[in-house]
Amino acid sequence: MRRILGLASVLVALAGCNGTPPLDDFGPVGDFQLTERSGRTVSQADLDGKIWIASFVFTRCRGPCPQVTGTMARLQSELSDRADKDRILLVSFTVDPDRDDLEDLRAYAEQFGADKDRWLFLTGPKETIDSLSVNGFNLALQRSAERDPQPGQEIAHSTRLTLVDRHGHKRGFPNRSGFDGRSADDAGQPVDDLPKLKDALATLLREQP
Numbered sequence: 001m002r003r004i005l006g007l008a009s010v011l012v013a014l015a016g017c018n019g020t021p022p023l024d025d026f027g028p029v030g031d032f033q034l035t036e037r038s039g040r041t042v043s044q045a046d047l048d049g050k051i052w053i054a055s056f057v058f059t060r061c062r063g064p065c066p067q068v069t070g071t072m073a074r075l076q077s078e079l080s081d082r083a084d085k086d087r088i089l090l091v092s093f094t095v096d097p098d099r100d101d102l103e104d105l106r107a108y109a110e111q112f113g114a115d116k117d118r119w120l121f122l123t124g125p126k127e128t129i130d131s132l133s134v135n136g137f138n139l140a141l142q143r144s145a146e147r148d149p150q151p152g153q154e155i156a157h158s159t160r161l162t163l164v165d166r167h168g169h170k171r172g173f174p175n176r177s178g179f180d181g182r183s184a185d186d187a188g189q190p191v192d193d194l195p196k197l198k199d200a201l202a203t204l205l206r207e208q209p
Contacts, residue, residue, distance in 0.1 A: 034124035058096035068181035
């Protein structure tokens with residue numbers, strides 16, 4: 001009995017030796033096939049073997065999207081000196097594919113300094129995007145039912161960033177499948193989940209070298 005308890009203590013210590021708990025597995029994102037801003041087709045299979053961080057935004061957004069994309073840009077910059085940066089991708093999905101054409105996505109990506117090799121911007125049929133957000137990532141997405149909604153406020157969607165492992169599974173700390181991509185909440189209070197996301201990413205890179 002003492003040996004069993006001793007072994008359990010060692011395992012707990014190893015799990016926490018890097019200062020972060022082990023990551024929960026929230027299940028697969030699921031298959032998809034979308035178009036990148038370059039015009040090439042990107043599927044879930046194309047991302048296999050990569051660890052990636054996903055966000056949902058749209059280029060005309062007058063809400064939190066610029067904050068979310070700004071956080072992704074900050075993440076790109078802070079990861080640029082890592083020796084293993086080629087193992088990591090950033091992936092942004094537009095929730096407004098009817099308006100966001102490839103030219104819009106290219107201009108938006110350029111605005112935020114997105115590296116074409118490390119940060120993808122994906123679009124596709126609205127039904128596919130909606131299903132991917134709600135069923136694949138378990139993130140809320142609602143389109144306005146108003147006849148003439150305020151421009152740039154037609155779509156309410158999650159501001160969460162999601163960490164995805166090499167096998168296409170959503171990963172994160174216990175009871176937290178996503179990380180807030182905003183720099184300020186609805187009350188204007190500062191938000192900075194990026195350190196937590198980077199800790200989770202480091203844990204995942206150790207788990208899946």
